[in-house]
Amino acid sequence: FYQSCMTCSCSEEAFNPVCGSDGVEFRSPCYAGCKIDTSLNYTDCSCVGLPNSPGHAKSPGHAKSPGHAKSGPCANNCAHLLIPFMIFSSLTCILGSLSQTPSFMMILRTVTPEDKSFALGIQFMLFRVLAFLPAPVLYGSAIDTTCILWGKKCNKNTSCHYYNLDYFRQ
Template sequence: MGLYVVLYFLGCDNIQMAGATLPYFNSPELKPFEVNLTADCNLGCHCSLNDIQPVCGKNGITYFSPCHAGCRPEVRPRHILGGEVKNYTSCACIITNKTLAQQVMAIPLATAGPCPHACEVMIPFMVLLFCMTLVVSITQMPLLMVTLR
């Protein structure tokens, strides 16, 4: 039972997704289990809730789609290892440093795909779960023999 308590505390944080797990930068705080993908920065975009294309903002927050990040259509797709990486440069919902010059604004503010989310406790969780399952399964046969006798 003590190992189950340890297993309860091993876990990872949720992915940071604007409008789902955290509010947009200028929106009120989200209530638990509330999703609000519309904010002032993407209000005029008429974004579809059926179009799921996550993008990773430069701020480390994942957005539901480029439209929900307030991005204009992608510019200059790059080809990396046979795949295509789409970059978005004009995103109204992604806060950037206001002191940057306009020439520097060509740096992509968002890229296609969710932001990377590292979970360092997955291996300890799997090892502990394996050990607990092994201990429980080893005790089952002796318990069955005692019950039958």
């Protein structure tokens, strides 16, 4: 946050996301510098810039006139990518499954008859050790790095309550 927006002594525990008129999401109306609360709309927000106004800067806290914010997170503009993602994922799964049978056939044809069961066992073990065991741990830790707000219990992190979607997409 910018210095002008950090002087309010906002609570770290308070989490009520608001979307500023400039498209920047804030942790709470306090962090956006909002002074007037009317139902689900907040106005006179000193840390929210007004888009397309002469005083609007890329960074919050530097606009000449205060902006406004609405309750809830900012809209996500990636919904149009869901169908291409599903098609790509399906094709990847199909191609991955098509490679299984040729690899088994290659092992069965190239290994001597007394070593076939051992070779298949080694192949299954290598699949599990090199792919299926570390992948969930690596993906889980990558997802955990995008967490903005962790739940707390007995001063320890529990599950993530809110993710930074921009980091998720990177």
